[in-house]
């Protein structure tokens with residue numbers, strides 16, 4: 001069997017810039033319309049419109065049996081929620097996952113947004129904190145990718161960030177990050193926690209989707225009757241953040257961040273380096 005290298009050539013890395021940007025723009029447009037009264041199908045339609053307008057296609061629709069552009073997961077749903085007629089309510093915590101395929105190459109990214117609720121400031125603060133810590137753990141993982149020698153260091157950094165926050169959050173074990181390129185999901189797996197195996201080397205050509213999935217309570221989850229949606233057993237809220245990140249000869253670049261990851265990586269003392 002022919003095994004494709006997990007490392008891309010400079011030409012292949014360059015081909016991943018555009019799908020990354022399109023994915024970023026789609027999620028930015030979705031973020032802008034999250035509000036009480038909006039349906040999850042409307043979020044999906046917004047992402048679809050951006051992706052199609054840029055001459056790309058939704059890579060989620062290339063997943064067998066899936067007909068939507070995004071996954072939208074609300075409250076106790078952590079990942080793989082199906083967009084539909086659910087209406088967003090004040091205080092909801094909403095994770096949106098999307099990806100674009102452009103000229104045969106893929107981007108994959110996710111954000112979490114908390115819907116404002118003036119009547120429940122404590123609930124909103126707790127959910128904002130869950131999202132903030134989850135996002136921070138993703139940036140900690142990306143910083144470890146910038147500095148580390150093996151991909152096992154990424155999961156260790158994510159776990160340390162979550163544990164260090166001191167809230168007792170759970171990290172999903174059954175769902176992990178991945179390589180990305182010609183396919184949305186490629187080898188290797190990127191664990192969101194410490195594992196004994198150091199994993200493949202981090203070197204130019206490596207492109208990973210780093211995506212911690214974090215919950216306010218127990219990490220135990222189940223798949224709902226729709227056969228997609230992953231929800232917490234204890235009903236506590238979840239958050240999911242994701243970026244596709246490339247290592248090139250000059251450094252790292254976050255393909256699905258409009259600024260290449262500059263703002264998110266700044267607290268970790270890492271500066272992304274653009275390439276073309």
Ligand code: MG
Nearest residue numbers: 097108109242
């Ligand atoms: Mg994703």
Ligand code: MG
Nearest residue numbers: 108209211242
């Ligand atoms: Mg992914």
